[in-house]
Amino acid sequence: MSRPVFAEERCKGCMLCASVCPQKILAISSRYNPQGYLVAEVSGDKPCTACASCALICPDCAISIVRSRKEGK
Amino acid sequence: MEDKKIFIRGNEAVCYGALSAGARCYFGYPITPQSEIPEMMSKAMPEAGGSFVQAESELAAASMLMGAAAAGVRAFTSSSSPGVSLMQECISYMSGSQLPAVIVNMNRGGPGLGDIGSAQGDYYQATRGGGHGDYRTLTLAPSGCQEAHDMMIRAFDLAFKYRNPVLVLGDGVVGTMKEPVRLWTPSQINSHAAASWQVSGAAGREKHVLKSLYLLDGVLAAHNRKLQEKFAAMRAETEAECVETADASLVVVAYGSIGRIAKSAVRLLRSQGLKVGLVRPITLYPFPDKVLQDLAEHGKKFLTIEHNCGQMVDDVRLAIRGYADSDFHGHMPGAVPAMDDFIGPIEEAARRTA
Amino acid sequence: MNATPSLPGLVEGEELIFSPPRSLTPVPTHYCPGCHHGVAHRLVAELLDEMGLQEKTALISSIGCSVFSYNYFEVDALEAPHGRAPAVATGLKRARPDCFVFTYQGDGDLASIGLAEIMHAANRGDKISIVFVNNTVYGMTGGQMAPTTLLGQKTTTTPMGRISEDCGYPMRMAEIISGLDGTVYSARGALNDAKNIRQAKKMIRRAFEAQSTNSGLGFVELLAGCPTNWHMDALSSNKRIGTELIPVFPLGVFKDNGFAESGKGGGK
Numbered sequence: 001m002s003r004p005v006f007a008e009e010r011c012k013g014c015m016l017c018a019s020v021c022p023q024k025i026l027a028i029s030s031r032y033n034p035q036g037y038l039v040a041e042v043s044g045d046k047p048c049t050a051c052a053s054c055a056l057i058c059p060d061c062a063i064s065i066v067r068s069r070k071e072g073k
Numbered sequence: 074m075e076d077k078k079i080f081i082r083g084n085e086a087v088c089y090g091a092l093s094a095g096a097r098c099y100f101g102y103p104i105t106p107q108s109e110i111p112e113m114m115s116k117a118m119p120e121a122g123g124s125f126v127q128a129e130s131e132l133a134a135a136s137m138l139m140g141a142a143a144a145g146v147r148a149f150t151s152s153s154s155p156g157v158s159l160m161q162e163c164i165s166y167m168s169g170s171q172l173p174a175v176i177v178n179m180n181r182g183g184p185g186l187g188d189i190g191s192a193q194g195d196y197y198q199a200t201r202g203g204g205h206g207d208y209r210t211l212t213l214a215p216s217g218c219q220e221a222h223d224m225m226i227r228a229f230d231l232a233f234k235y236r237n238p239v240l241v242l243g244d245g246v247v248g249t250m251k252e253p254v255r256l257w258t259p260s261q262i263n264s265h266a267a268a269s270w271q272v273s274g275a276a277g278r279e280k281h282v283l284k285s286l287y288l289l290d291g292v293l294a295a296h297n298r299k300l301q302e303k304f305a306a307m308r309a310e311t312e313a314e315c316v317e318t319a320d321a322s323l324v325v326v327a328y329g330s331i332g333r334i335a336k337s338a339v340r341l342l343r344s345q346g347l348k349v350g351l352v353r354p355i356t357l358y359p360f361p362d363k364v365l366q367d368l369a370e371h372g373k374k375f376l377t378i379e380h381n382c383g384q385m386v387d388d389v390r391l392a393i394r395g396y397a398d399s400d401f402h403g404h405m406p407g408a409v410p411a412m413d414d415f416i417g418p419i420e421e422a423a424r425r426t427a
Numbered sequence: 428m429n430a431t432p433s434l435p436g437l438v439e440g441e442e443l444i445f446s447p448p449r450s451l452t453p454v455p456t457h458y459c460p461g462c463h464h465g466v467a468h469r470l471v472a473e474l475l476d477e478m479g480l481q482e483k484t485a486l487i488s489s490i491g492c493s494v495f496s497y498n499y500f501e502v503d504a505l506e507a508p509h510g511r512a513p514a515v516a517t518g519l520k521r522a523r524p525d526c527f528v529f530t531y532q533g534d535g536d537l538a539s540i541g542l543a544e545i546m547h548a549a550n551r552g553d554k555i556s557i558v559f560v561n562n563t564v565y566g567m568t569g570g571q572m573a574p575t576t577l578l579g580q581k582t583t584t585t586p587m588g589r590i591s592e593d594c595g596y597p598m599r600m601a602e603i604i605s606g607l608d609g610t611v612y613s614a615r616g617a618l619n620d621a622k623n624i625r626q627a628k629k630m631i632r633r634a635f636e637a638q639s640t641n642s643g644l645g646f647v648e649l650l651a652g653c654p655t656n657w658h659m660d661a662l663s664s665n666k667r668i669g670t671e672l673i674p675v676f677p678l679g680v681f682k683d684n685g686f687a688e689s690g691k692g693g694g695k
Binding site: 005007009010012013014015016019020035037050052053055056057058059060061063064065066067068069 | 434436437440441442443444445446447451453455456458459460461462463464465466468469620621624625654660661662665
Binding site: 100 | 482483487488497501502503504505506507508511514515516517519520521522523525526527543547551
C-alpha cells in the first residue's frame, strides 16, 4: 500500500503536511519525539495516493513516500 | 625565481617574498603607503598562475583572504593602519577558525586618518590580537627591504605551521625605501598537512567544517584552551637581534625601521666610548622577553625608543619587571625620524642610569 | 559518502519515490516548526545530488538562523563573518576554481550588513551561487527589523510597524542584483506551496548552472516563512507569504542570460 513514512525524530508537528494532503489522512498524534514535538501520523481510512505533496511541503524532510506499484499502475 | 640581487622598495620586496613562498592569491585595497603591493600583485599574481582581486573594501579583502586560506591555498593581503583596522573582523575569525594567512601592515600615522608617513602606532593592535576575543597573531617586524622579503617566506610557513594568521608589521619607511635585495626561493614548501582540514570538496573523505562558533556548554572553553596552548607554543619562534649588549650598561630596545635607526645611533655612540647596546625584537608576538630578562638580571638599564607614544615599552617593562625599569623615548607619529633624533635621548638615559 | 537511499520495511511491489537527498545530513534541525529553511535546504541538497556537485562543493554559511547550515549539508563548509559570505566565496573560488561554491544567506546578512559584498561579488561576475532566504525579519536575534521587512510589519524594533519615514522601504534584492552586469541569473521564488516550491527548485538549479557552466554569478531569492517571529502558526505563515509578501516581492526570473543547462541529472 502506498504510504508516507515519517522520520519522527525530525518531525516538529507543524502540520503543513496535513494541510496539503488531498485525502486528508494526516493528523497530529499523541506521541512526543525526543525534541519534544508532537509528531504527525497517518490517521484515516482513505488510501494514500503517493502524490508526495506532504513530503514536498514538509520543512523538515521528515517524510519519505513509498508507492505501491500495483496501485500506482 | 633564481638567486639574484635587485634594487627595490620594501613593498616590492614583500611581493617577491610572497611569490617565492608560493602565495597564489592576493586580495587588497589601495591605501598609502603600500599601494605598490596591490599594483605589483595585479600583474605578478596572474603571471604566477594565481589570482588577484582588488576588493571593494578591506573588510572584503580580509574575507576573501579567509576564503582562500580555508581552501588551503597560500594567500595574503596588505594594507596600512586604517585599512588593517577594518581587517580585524576577519583576522579574529581566521584565528578562531584556525586558518593560515599572511597580513602585511605598512604602519602609518594615526589615530584616525592620521597621515601617510611612517609610524609604529599599531603595535598594540598587532600584538594583542587586534580584534575581538582571546587570540594572538604571530607578528614579524622587518627593519628593511631584505627582511621584508625574507619575512614573507617565513610568515607563510609559520601561518601554516600554526594554522593562524601571521602579521608582517612594517611601516612607511620599510615599505617605501629602496635597497638591494637578494631574491631567493625556499627549496621546498611545507604544506603542514593542509589537506587534512582544508575546504576543497569532500570527495572520498568526511566533510570538513571550518568555523569559530561553539555554543554548547564547555565547548568554546575547550577550544580557547587549545588556542592558548597554540599561542604559547609560538614562543619557540621568538627572535631578536642583539647588538653589543654584552658589556653595555644601557640597552636600547627598538623595533622595525626605528630599531635600525637606533642601531646606527648606538654604533656612533659606541665609537665615542658610551657603553650602549641594542635589542631589536624581530618577533613582536611572541615578544623576546627572555632576552631582555637575562640582560636585566645582569644589571643593565633600558631605554625603549618607538615611533609612537609608548606601546612596546609596556612589553619591555613586563619582561624586566623585578629587575629593572625602562625609560621611554617616543618619536611622535607625524614627524620623520633620523638618527640625530635619538642621540640626545640615548645620552641622557645613559647619564641618568650611570 | 551515503549509499542509494532505501527504507527498511519495503516489500516486493513497493518503491521509494521520495526520500531525503544524500547531500542532506540525516539529523533533526534546530529550525522552528514551519520554518522554511528546511525546505530551502532540501531543494539545495536535491540539486547537489542531481547535478553531481556534492563532492566538489564548498558551502559558505552566514550568520543568523542559517549559521548551522553546515550541520545539515553533507559537504565541506566554512563559516563566514556576518554579511561577508560572498567575499569569502570569492576568495575560495579564486583559490580553487574547480570547487562549486555557494553561499546560503538570510536577509539581514545579505541585504543589510553584507550589501557591499553581494553587490561587488555580483558586479565582478564571480562564478559563485547565492541562495538568499528572505523571511523579512532577523530570526536568530529575536525578530528585529530587516531591510526586507514590509511596511507596517511589527518587529521587535518596529513595535508600531515599519514606517517608511523612519526606516525606509523593503529592499527588492533579486531586482537589484539583476541590474548588475556580472549577474547572469537572478530570480525570486517562494516556499509556501507545492507549486512555488517546484518553481523555486528550478530557479536554484539555474543559479547553480550559472556557476557550473562558468558563466557568472547566479542569485536566487526565496521568500520564506518565519512563524516564530511573525507570531503565527505554520499554515498562517505560509498564507501570509501569498497575501502579503508576494505583492511586495513579485515572483519571477529577473535575469537569465541563457547560459547552457547542466547536462547532469534530470530530477523533476
